[in-house]
Amino acid sequence: MASAQNGLTRIETHGGKKKHENGVCHDDSSAPVRAQTIDELHSLQRKRSAPTTPIKDGAASPFAAALSEEERQRQQLQSISASLASLTRETGPKVVRGDPARKGEAAAKGAPSPHAQHHHHHHHLVTPTISVSDSSLKFTHVLYNLSPAELYEQAIKYEKGSFITSSGALATLSGAKTGRSPRDKRVVKDEAAAQELWWGKGSPNIEMDEHTFLTNRERAVDYLNSLDKVFVNDQFLNWDTENRIKVRIISARAYHSLFMHNMCIRPTEEELESFGTPDFTIYNAGQFPCNRYTHYMTSSTSVDINLARREMVILGTQYAGEMKKGLFGVMHYLMPRRGILSLHSGCNMGKQGDVALFFGLSGTGKTTLSTDHNRLLIGDDEHCWSDSGVSNIEGGCYAKCIDLSREKEPDIWNAIKFGTVLENVVFDEHTREVDYTDKSVTENTRAAYPIEYIPNAKIPCVGPHPTNVILLACDAFGVLPPVSKLNLAQTMYHFISGYTALVAGTEDGIKEPQATFSACFGAAFIMLHPTKYAAMLAEKMQKYGATGWLVNTGWSGGRYGVGKRIKLPYTRKIIDAIHSGELLTANYKKTEVFGLEIPTEIDGVPSEILDPINTWTDKGAYKETLLKLAGLFKKNFEVFANYKIGGDGSLTEEILAAGPNF
Ligand SMILES: Nc1ncnc2c1ncn2[C@@H]1O[C@H](COP(=O)(O)OP(=O)(O)OP(=O)(O)O)[C@@H](O)[C@H]1O
Ligand SMILES: O=C([O-])CC(=O)C(=O)O
Ligand SMILES: [Ca+2]
Ligand SMILES: [Mn+2]
Numbered sequence: 307m308a309s310a311q312n313g314l315t316r317i318e319t320h321g322g323k324k325k326h327e328n329g330v331c332h333d334d335s336s337a338p339v340r341a342q343t344i345d346e347l348h349s350l351q352r353k354r355s356a357p358t359t360p361i362k363d364g365a366a367s368p369f370a371a372a373l374s375e376e377e378r379q380r381q382q383l384q385s386i387s388a389s390l391a392s393l394t395r396e397t398g399p400k401v402v403r404g405d406p407a408r409k410g411e412a413a414a415k416g417a418p419s420p421h422a423q424h425h426h427h428h429h430h431l432v433t434p435t436i437s438v439s440d441s442s443l444k445f446t447h448v449l450y451n452l453s454p455a456e457l458y459e460q461a462i463k464y465e466k467g468s469f470i471t472s473s474g475a476l477a478t479l480s481g482a483k484t485g486r487s488p489r490d491k492r493v494v495k496d497e498a499a500a501q502e503l504w505w506g507k508g509s510p511n512i513e514m515d516e517h518t519f520l521t522n523r524e525r526a527v528d529y530l531n532s533l534d535k536v537f538v539n540d541q542f543l544n545w546d547t548e549n550r551i552k553v554r555i556i557s558a559r560a561y562h563s564l565f566m567h568n569m570c571i572r573p574t575e576e577e578l579e580s581f582g583t584p585d586f587t588i589y590n591a592g593q594f595p596c597n598r599y600t601h602y603m604t605s606s607t608s609v610d611i612n613l614a615r616r617e618m619v620i621l622g623t624q625y626a627g628e629m630k631k632g633l634f635g636v637m638h639y640l641m642p643r644r645g646i647l648s649l650h651s652g653c654n655m656g657k658q659g660d661v662a663l664f665f666g667l668s669g670t671g672k673t674t675l676s677t678d679h680n681r682l683l684i685g686d687d688e689h690c691w692s693d694s695g696v697s698n699i700e701g702g703c704y705a706k707c708i709d710l711s712r713e714k715e716p717d718i719w720n721a722i723k724f725g726t727v728l729e730n731v732v733f734d735e736h737t738r739e740v741d742y743t744d745k746s747v748t749e750n751t752r753a754a755y756p757i758e759y760i761p762n763a764k765i766p767c768v769g770p771h772p773t774n775v776i777l778l779a780c781d782a783f784g785v786l787p788p789v790s791k792l793n794l795a796q797t798m799y800h801f802i803s804g805y806t807a808l809v810a811g812t813e814d815g816i817k818e819p820q821a822t823f824s825a826c827f828g829a830a831f832i833m834l835h836p837t838k839y840a841a842m843l844a845e846k847m848q849k850y851g852a853t854g855w856l857v858n859t860g861w862s863g864g865r866y867g868v869g870k871r872i873k874l875p876y877t878r879k880i881i882d883a884i885h886s887g888e889l890l891t892a893n894y895k896k897t898e899v900f901g902l903e904i905p906t907e908i909d910g911v912p913s914e915i916l917d918p919i920n921t922w923t924d925k926g927a928y929k930e931t932l933l934k935l936a937g938l939f940k941k942n943f944e945v946f947a948n949y950k951i952g953g954d955g956s957l958t959e960e961i962l963a964a965g966p967n968f
Pocket of ligand 4: 650668687
């Protein structure tokens with residue numbers, strides 16, 4: 307290997323095969339990089355994206371209506387500029403595409419600069435007229451439908467509290483609010499809304515007038531336009547393509563953009579090409595508070611919906627769930643007008659095509675129980691039931707993460723990877739391993755991931771008419787049976803009641819489990835009177851022969867503090883028995899007070915837990931607690947007693963009689 311030269315030993319790195327000429331030393335044997343400068347090298351690294359609009363055979367048919375990529379981008383910017391326009395000023399805003407931090411970068415490549423357009427715009431700055439304000443001098447950069455990788459970089463560079471966890475998820479903080487703010491959700495009460503929507507006691511719709519909405523809208527728009535850049539997502543809701551809604555989300559944080567990227571349906575390039583004007587627009591200025599001097603504002607948070615304008619404004623909360631559930635509210639208005647029932651439910655399908663719906667309030671198990679390794683996941687939280695079957699409204703799932711374990715919820719665990727947003731979790735600062743038991747930031751820690759991260763997701767997320775309708779209640783009193791079979795009237799009674807013991811955290815300000823009634827298992831999201839949805843559900847269940855079930859995923863062996871939450875594996879066995887049809891043919895007995903039909907045996911579940919009285923050591927306390935809960939049900943239902951459900955007065959009577967009797 308070494309040869310003697312001038313008496314010194316020379317080390318050769320090429321095994322002596324290659325001769326060095328002129329004594330020049332080469333660092334490497336491979337071909338040199340094809341760049342003269344570092345900038346050029348960097349410009350080589352990124353290939354220009356294929357245009358979002360595939361150029362359709364332009365040469366072959368010169369008269370085709372296909373737009374050039376440039377023209378399409380111009381129209382897109384014009385549409386976004388229209389979205390962001392002030393309602394009081396004639397000019398502005400000036401929007402340009404791209405990341406302000408990457409100005410001029412593309413020049414080295416010699417390719418046509420994607421910023422050419424923006425240099426052109428800046429040209430106007432040289433000759434401003436005296437009357438323009440400072441705000442009309444600036445440009446707002448639009449980061450349009452960025453990819454998860456791009457959004458990661460934006461979050462990590464610019465948003466404090468954003469980190470990559472050991473599994474690749476993006477951990478972030480939602481700020482001071484770690485749950486929704488239902489007391490700050492307002493809906494514009496114009497003439498039509500006054501007629502159509504549910505107002506008054508029990509309604510989630512707190513009124514505001516059009517003028518106040520516009521004041522808040524202007525505040526949000528001005529805030530967004532004052533920024534260097536905003537994120538814009540154009541996406542869809544509802545996998546039923548005939549009833550699909552186009553939504554645009556304008557936000558200030560990469561966190562919000564990635565969250566909605568995951569939660570809404572992601573358009574294909576072709577679909578984006580013909581996106582046009584959105585059906586609904588969200589202005590998320592969550593970092594900026596509302597003005598307490600503004601009429602109706604009772605805090606610095608306001609989430610405002612204007613159905614006529616098809617707009618939502620968010621001020622004073624960065625909790626991303628507001629966007630998800632705000633749009634759900636809009637669907638609860640739009641869909642019933644088309645005879646389609648919108649549902650706060652999870653949904654999955656067996657290999658035989660049997661569909662189950664899982665209703666329940668926050669934390670009762672919709673996501674956990676619809677994510678089932680033996681079944682196809684249609685969706686975890688928001689669905690539509692139309693004449694052609696069920697469809698998921700969303701393109702992603704939003705799982706609670708507190709105490710998440712790989713063993714108990716493997717599919718959710720594995721979905722927490724690159725692309726997933728992890729809200730408000732605590733992790734090791736070095737290893738970046740998440741500690742799912744840590745509640746330091748909040749109990750309502752969450753993961754938002756695209757539905758295809760669940761291996762057995764059913765894509766497209768649609769299915770036939772449901773066979774089983776499972777009502778989940780997390781009963782902190784520990785007196786409801788783990789499972790009961792319901793007749794139609796009972797199903798309606800419990801659907802309208804919407805009982806659970808709210809699990810801490812999802813709604814801002816609630817710290818401990820407490821009994822809650824929320825009509826249709828989602829009173830916070832419905833827009834019409836609960837009986838409207840109930841009538842539709844009764845009609846559909848009857849028409850398609852679905853069976854109702856009440857499943858208690860809450861306490862057994864005593865109330866909260868004494869007993870324990872029913873073990874998840876037992877609940878899964880119960881759900882399996884519903885899916886398989888085993889429970890349809892089981893032996894039943896009827897409980898006192900609630901009059902519920904409970905099975906005496908289920909494969910894999912200890913029989914003694916099926917009747918809760920067996921699990922309580924203090925039988926007197928059981929009876930007392932049972933009557934207490936029954937009393938709460940009765941009192942809650944009083945407000946519904948005067949309403950007729952559907953066209954049939956007899957169903958109303960039956961439903962009233964289907965409640966507790968004591
Ligand atoms: N027996 C049980 N059945 C179902 N879930 C259980 C049970 N025991 C504990 N849990 C836990 O309860 C939580 C249920 O939360 P899940 O995310 O499914 O709520 P959700 O109904 O989807 O609510 P949201 O509408 O807020 O998303 C999970 O953290 C799950 O691990
Ligand atoms: O909306 C949220 O924040 C979480 C959720 O799914 C619910 O509360 O039903
Ligand atoms: Ca959920
Ligand atoms: Mn939900």
